[in-house]
Amino acid sequence: MATLCKNCSHALVFNPRLQMLECSSCGSTFKPEEIESEAKPYREDMKAEDASEVYNSKEEKFMDCYVYSCSECGGEIIVNGTEASTTCIYCGNPNVVFSRIAKMREPEFIMPFRITRESAVELARKAISRGAFVPRKIKNFSVDCCRGIYLPYWLVNVKYYDTVLIEGRVKESRDKSVTKYYGRTGYIALRRFPVDASTALSDDSSSKLEPFDMKHLKAFDEDYLSGFYSNVSDVTYEDVKKVVLARGMEYYSEAVLNDVGSADVQAAHILRSSPRVEVDSDMKYAMLPAWFISFDYAGRHHTILVNGDTGKVVCALPWRKWLFFLMFFSIAAVATVLSSFVFKFLLLGFFAGDGDASKGGFMFLFFAVGSIIGLFSTGIRKIIRVIQNVNLTQDKAMFNFMKKRQG
Amino acid sequence: MVDFFAGLLALGFGFGLASWICSKALDRSNNIGDSHGDCKTYSFETTFTQKCSGVSRSDGMAFFDIYASKKIISDDVDDKAQVRRLTQEERKQKARQAPRGAYVSRNTDGYTAGKDKIPEWVKRTDKYF
Secondary structure (H helix, E strand, O other), X not given: OOOEOOOOOOEEEEEOOOOEEEEOOOOOEEOHHHOOOOOHHHHOOOOOEXXXXXXXXXXXHHOOOEEEEOOOOOOEEEEOOOEEEEEOOOXXXXXXXXXXXXXXXXXXXXXXXXXXHHHHXXXXXXXXXXXXXXXXXXXXXXXXXXXXXXXXXXXXXXXXXXXXXXXXXXXXXXXXXXXXXXXXXXXXEEEEEEEEOOOOOOHHHHHHOOOOOHHHOXXXXXXXXXXXXXXXXXXXXXXXXXHXXXXXXXXXXXXXXXXXXXXXOEEEEEXXXXXXXXXXXXXXXXXXXXXXXXXXXXXXXXXXXXXXXXXXXXXXXXXXXXXXXXXXXXXXXXXXXXXXXXXXXXXXXXXXXXXXXXXXXXHHHHXXXXXXXXXXXXXXXXXXXXXXXXXXXXXXXXXXXXXXXXX | OHHHHXXXXXXXXXXXXXXXHHHHHHHHHHEXXXXXXXXXXXXXXXXXXXXXXXXXXXXXXXXXXXXXXXXXXXXXXXXXXXXXXXXXXXXXXXXHHOOOOOOXXXXXOOOOOOOOOOOHHHHHHHOOO
């Protein structure tokens, strides 16, 4: 266990609602910064041992498995290579692998959970219940597993430099517009930008948990881990650079297009870009909270993420296909019938008219075909995005990241 | 002929509109929390050190060729190494080497940059170091 109650020596667990350590036996509460774990000084050098060495076996089931002992009952605890806190399956007490968060490995900050387990499930249900296409079975899902996990993050200071060439159309007169070019060179500075430091969790999933309210960051204290799971960093500098480069590019592109767009430039888009990123190697190590809620539907695991600080729910769910297609074909039929009259009327007008009217007719055809292509491509892009996100919610790696833990 | 074209356009428009409306409804209904922190959450004001506006393609390319090749000084870290906290000694050394006023926008070519605004929470967490 991390810390014992001063009054009854029972294990303390962090209560997100009270923002205090609470004793489940006598109900006493303590501020995490006011109480110190007695086990810490004795267990800082005690490493979790490789399971394949302990059992002298090369079996696959021992891969990335480490053996640790419960500081309360001495029972065997199995952790993976990056777990920093877990629960003993024998006595149920929270345990911290101190060697993984000791000395230079200790995170500098922690953002304590503010959302309780019950609130997280409630928030997820509420978000799902609003979905018209969400199957009834999913709306009434029964929680298979719900775990609060502190995810490791590096808070990075970044300068993203870029020179871009932008192409856009500018109106010269009422009927005439010309193509012009715009150049912008500069940088965007990001301060304490959070980068997911766990390779087991995909960056796509973790980035959606943002934004975290950084005002809630506190100096790290291992007592906040009590009752929750946590992982330590296992990413390389290259991983961090890739993430900040992608995000810097997104932010910078948005900024330059806004800047150019403010000068009445239409259809502005970036032609060329030369991005470079300068990452400050002095990164701050922090643990940020997230709830992982899993349920089964149609024989597949689904994992909903809930930001443990703000309560933001992240998931994409399978949909009722019959309802979707019913709506699709109904709208298509009504819109086709109605627009056919309009199109016929307009086309007759254009082609029965003189030269100017015919010219207008071709312009109209051009515009109509462009609009149809635009509607289709936007719609299909959105549907593909939803399918990709459903695949993320059904991602086995994310499910294993959450599920394959003791307790 | 007109009937055929009108029918074809109406069909395209009908299905296009249906796919746009349905995809939007599906996105709202089943794709929950598909967003991440925006620029304002983490960044200061973007600083443009050079600009050219409304020029020809060749002038635009010339601008790009001049400024795109700018060399950026970066921390010399092994990309394949795992990210780690710096020791106090390394931090002191970095502080000695860093140019004064790092992360303060520099006004290089007449474009007003102004000082970066440091968010309150950054100032507050800074006290730990």
